[in-house]
Amino acid sequence: MWFNRMTLEVWFDTHQFNVEYDIGESAVKFLTVDDLDIDLAEVALRYGHHTGDPKLKECIATQYSGLTGGQIVVTSGGSEGIFALNSALLKPGDHVVVEHPNYPSLYEIPRSLGCDVSFLPLIFENSFKPDLDRLESLITPKTKLISLTHPNNPAGSMISEDELRRVIELVEKHDVYLMFDETYRDLDFSDPLPTAASLSRKVISLSTMSKCYGLPGIRIGWLATQDQFILDSILTIREQITIANNSVGEAIALHVLERKESFLERSRTHVKKSLQLVSQWVENQPQIEWVPPVAGVVGFPRFKEEITFDPEDFYKLIAEKYKTFVIPGRCFEMDNRYFRLGFGATHDEIEQGLRNFETALGDAG
Ligand SMILES: Cc1ncc(COP(=O)(O)O)c(C=O)c1O
Incomplete structure (x- = not known):
C-alpha cells in the first residue's frame, strides 16, 4: 500500500504560478474575499463539529431531496471526500470500477489502498459517454465501488437521467456502492440531473x-448519503486526518450557499460565453478536433494524428515561452495528443491564451 505523486499535480506545481493565461484550470475563475460581501470578524476560530457546521449541513441538504443535514459530511474539499470514502469502504484486494478519463484521485486512491482498479473507458468516438453494458460486464464478485463523474472532468460529457437510473439499478442488483462525483452539476447547460444520493441508499454523492x-481556496466540499454505515465509516477516517473543517471556509461556504442562485447565475452566464469563445476557436483549428463539452467548465480536445511535433514539447513551450497553461493528456493517463482546455478564466484571459496557443502552434510547425 503506497501513495504516488499525481502527475496532474506535478504539472500544476511546475507551471501554475509561472503562467499568466490559465486555459487549463477546471474551475470558474476564483473569487476573492472582497467579491463575497461577507463579514468574517465574528467567526470563531475553534475546532468545529466533526462532520461540519450543522447549519451548513442543513443548507447543503436542501439540494438532496429526502436527505437531512445528518446525512451530509462536510470535508476539506472534494479531495478529502474522495479519500475518506475510498479508505472507509475499501480493503486491499477489493475491486473498483472507475470511469476514465477522470479526476485522477478517483483511481489513484483505490490503487494506493491496494485495490484492483478497472477503467470504464469514455471514448472520443462515443462522445465520451459511458457504455453501460460494458460497465455491467466489469462488475465482479469482488467489486465494492463504482466511481462515475458527470459532468465529467476532463471530458465535459454527461450521462442522461435514464442512464443514471440504470447505473443505480446495476449497483442495487450487484450490491455495490456508487460514488457519483457531481462537482460540476450546477454547471449543466440543460436541466441538471437529480442529485444522485437522493435516488438510492447505495449512492454517495460528492461535491x-x-x-x-470559484472557491477552491476555502477547501470545502462534502459527501451526501442515506447510508448510515458509510456516514459512520467516513467519520472514523476524518478523525485521523483533519478532525474538523477550516472554520473560515465553512463560514464562507454557508454565506455563498445561502445566496446560491445569484452566485451560480454569475458562473453560468460567464461559462456559457466562454464556451462560445472556445468552441469557435477549436472549430477553426485544422490540427485539433474535439467533442464539444455539454456541461462543466472543461473540454478534452486532441491534436489530430498527422501532427508532426511532440505534444509534450508543445505543452512545455506554451507554458514556458507563452505563459499559457493547458493540461497534457498524460496527466489523465491518456494519449498525450489530448489536452484539457478549461474555460473558467476571464474572457480576456481565455482570448489571449488561445491567441498564444495559435502562435505557439506556428512555432511548433
Ligand atoms: C471531478 C472532481 N472531483 C473532485 C475534485 C477535488 O475537488 P477539491 O478541489 O474541492 O478538492 C476535483 C478537482 O479538480 C474534480 O475535478
Missing part, C-alpha cells in the same frame, strides 16, 4: 465549493 463557485 465541492471549488469549481462552480
